[in-house]
Amino acid sequence: MRYEIRIDGQMSETLSGAFPELRNFLVTDETVLFGPVTDEAHLYGLLARFQALGLHVVEMRRLPE
Template identity: 65%
Template sequence: MRYEFRVEGRISRTLAEVFPELDQVTVRGQTLLYGPVIDEAHLYGLLARFQSLCLRVVEMRQLPD
């Protein structure tokens, strides 16, 4: 499975390194992080990382394979 996470604001390169499995791009003042998600536990782990870093996920969607 592949997912895209749209995060409010621009995140620094250092902060993006907390998500080594995801690629990132900045679009219109938001940061898109996208990449493979192995299973449901991995998905919840990513969401927990976003929350622990106070990053607001404004949209999350599964991408076509």
């Protein structure tokens, strides 16, 4: 499975480093992370990391294979 996750604001390189399995790029007022998510546990782990780092998830969607 591949996911795209949009975060409110622009993440620093340090914060982006907390998600080494995901690539990222910046758009106006958002950081877009994307990449493979192996299973549901991985997805919930990502969400827990976002929450622990105080990041606000604006949108999350599964990308077509």
